[in-house]
Every structure is written in C-alpha cells, then in structure tokens.
Amino acid sequence: MQVIGLCRFSYPALGGFQITHDSVEDRIAYLYAEERLEERFRLLETVALPCLREQTHQDFDLLIVIGTSLPKHHRDRLYDLTADMPQVQIIAEPPRKQREVMKELLNKARRDPSQPCLQFRHDDDDAFSVDFIERLRQTLSECSGLVQQHKAIAVDFNKGFVAEFGAKGIAASEVHRPYYVAALGMYVQGNCPLTIMNFHHEKILRFMPTITLSDQPMFVRSHNGYNDSGGHKASKPVPVEPLTPAQIGEFEARFAIREAQIKQVFAAS
Template identity: 60%
Template sequence: MQAIGLCRFSYPALGGFQVGHETTEERIAYLYDEARLEERFRLLETVALPCLEAQTDPDFGIVFVIGDQFPQQHEKRLESLLADLPQAVIHREPPRRHREVMKEVLNDARIHPNEPCLQFRYDDDDAVSVDFIARLRRAVENSAGLLKGERSVAFDWPKGYVAEFDASGIRAAEVFRPLNVAALAMYVKGGSPLTIMNFAHEKLPRFMPTVSLPDAAMFVRSHNGSNDSRQGVAQQVKVAPLDAEGAALFRDRFAIDEDHVRQVFSA
C-alpha cells in the first residue's frame, strides 16, 4: 500500500497559516527572510530529515512543496539536503489556496488511484520515530475489519516531545497531544479523492473513525522563533536540557543527534 507524505516548505499559500499577512507579497517576504530560512534549514537538517532517512520501513514517498519564486540558492540547498532521501521529490507551485493545492499534490502523487493509500502531513521542523512507517502499516493491517466500508480512517500516536534546538543542544519535555500533525496519518480507500488535507488535523474524528495508539513516543514537535505553533500552548510547555538518557532516546528513537544539533546551530 502506497504511503505518501506531504511537507510544505515555506510555501506562500493563500491561507493555511496562523500568522496572518495582508498580501501575498508580505507573506513571501516573511517566509523568504534570510534569518527565518536559515533557522528552517537548520531544523530540517538536524530534526526533520534524519528520522526519515532512518525509517525501518523505507517504502514511502514524500513531496516537498515550495513556491515558484523560492530563491534559487535556497532551492539548491534544499536539493542538497534531500539528496540522501531518495523518497523525496520537490514540487514547485505558485501561490494558491492552501488546501486546494495540497489536495491536488497528494492526489497527483497516488501511483494507483483506484487502490487504497496511506497519507501523512509533515512539518519541516518536526520529527517522527524511526519506525513510524512500519508502525503505521502494522496498525492498518490490525484494523482491517474497521477499514471495510470506510472511505477513510485516521491513525494517531499522541505521545511525544516538545523540544527546542540551538547551539547549546536540545531542551525537551514529554507531552501527550492527541491529533498533533506529526505522527498522525490517514487511510484512504481506493477510488476516493479524499486526502488528509481535506480536514483540519484536530478535527479528523468529526469525519471518520480515529484509532489512537498511545503506546510509545512517536513525535518531536519543535518550538522555535518562526514556526506557526509559537502561539498559545507553545509558551506553556517548560522544557529542560536533555540528560544522557534523554539524548540517547532522541538519537535512537528519532535519529536526532545532539552533537549534530550543536554543530549545525553553531555554524
């Protein structure tokens, strides 16, 4: 069964952001600001990509959506970072309505539209466990009876971490967050045009059966200066430096190496 991921990498969509802008030009200026992009690239390199490269089940694809005005030097940097992830492709798109673009991208990525598929969203500053794809497939297999007759079923792993990354290393706190973007996926039956982008992630249970699997830490949600989640609850989590055990867990479970974090953020 095909598994498809979708990552919006500083794509200047119309809508889709908690942080508002009056015009598309303002949004592009905000997203392509050099300091902001530097932070996003550092998080992509140290947090988001290593766990994808280390998946125990490498049978998945992921589309990185960028704007058609994305600066050329940064596009080359993105291509360089994705060179070690053959499952990744870059899709360029002019500014359009957020959900419409993402739904089109996901449906175009389906190799066999008449067969069922698995879909997941992926933020460029988050991580999932190195066995996320394997656990997703196993959960779907174990839910065969539930899937019969359903257009879609969501699968959610609510245990994970909130973390901050900088030149000093990693500070983190364990959290329980149902329907977080990371470690959330959706089964779509064959022939259905539905995508995970048809729905707000926190509202999925309103529209389909949702399986919650609180059996292991499955995500790392990054809090930083430029992500969309820096509002509200982002300021309520108290993080602390990782001890040796925590650093080992981040390395083994999410392929996030604290020495690598320090090196990249010190550059």
C-alpha cells in the same frame, strides 16, 4: 500499499497560516527572510530529515512543496539536502489556496488511485519515530474489519515531546497531545479522493473513525522562533528542560536526532 507524505517548506499559500499577512508579497517577504530560512534549514537538516532517512520501512514517497519564487540559492540548498533521498520529490507551485493545491498534489501522487493508500503530513521542523511508517502500516493491517467498512481512517500516535533546539543542545518535555500533525496518519480507500489535507488535523476525529496509540513516544514537535503554532506570541508556552543522558540516547534511537549535530549546526555562524 503506497504511503505518501506531504511537507510544505515555506510555501507561500493563500491562507493556511495562523500568522496573517496583508498581502502575498508580505507573506513571501516574511517566509523568505534570510534569518528565518536559515533556522528552517537547520531544523530540516537536523530534525525533520534524519528520521525519514532512518525509517525502518523505506517504501514511501515524500512531496516537498515550495514556492516558485523561492530564491535559487535556497532551492539549490534544499536539493542538496535531499539528494540522497530517492523518496523525495520537490514540487514548486505559485501561491494558491493551501488546501486546494495540497489536495491536488496528494491525489496526483497516487500511482494507482483505484488502490488504497496511506498519507501523512510532515512539518519541516518536526520529527517522528524511525518506525512510524512501519507502525502505521502494521496498525491498519491489524484493523482489517474497520478498514473494510470506512473510506477513511485516522491513526494517531499521541505520545511524544515538545522540544527546542539550539547551540546548547536540546531541551524538551514529554507530552500527550491528540491529533498533532506529527505522527498522525490516514488511510484512504481506493477510488476515494479524500486526502489528509481535507481536514484540520485537530478536527479529523469529527469526520472518520480514529485509532489512538499511546504506548511509546512517536513524535518531536519543535518550538522555535518562526513556527506557526508554537513559537509565536499567541501560543501557550510549554516548559522544557535540557535532555538527560538517557533522553539524549532516546532521541537518537527513536527519532535519529543527534544532540552533537544539533550543537554543531546551530552554533555555526
């Protein structure tokens, strides 16, 4: 079964952000500010991409959506960071309504729309467990009766960490949060045009059956200076503490996040 992931990398969508702007030009200026993009690239390199490289099941596709106006030196850097990942397809789009363009791209990516597929979203500053895709597949195979009866089913791994990353390393707090973007997957029946982008992630349970698993930490949700749902003033702060030696090992084993790399990359001038 085809597995398709979607990652927006500073794509200047019309709508789709909690942080608002007066015009598309203002949004582009905010998204492409050098300081902001530097942080996004550091998180992409050290948090979002390593867990994909080390998935126990490597048969998946990842669409990374960027704006056509992304400056060339940033576009080149993105291509360089993903050059060793055959699953990645970088797609440039002009500013459009977020859900409209993302639904279109996901459906275009289906190699055989008559067959079912699995879908997930992946924020550029988050990570999920290195066995996320394997477990997503396994969970649906274990629920064949449910699969046969419904055109769409969500699978939610709701245990994980909220974390902050910087030159001093990683600070985190374990959380249980239902229906986060990270570690949330969706089954879509063949000949069904629904996508994971048809639904707000926290409201997906209103529209389809959901399967919830809480046995192991399956995601790392980054809080930083520029993310849309954790680092701005409207968000409720989550207290975090520096990782213990055991947690440093857990982050590396489960999420391929290495504290030594975090320190090195974030300490760079």
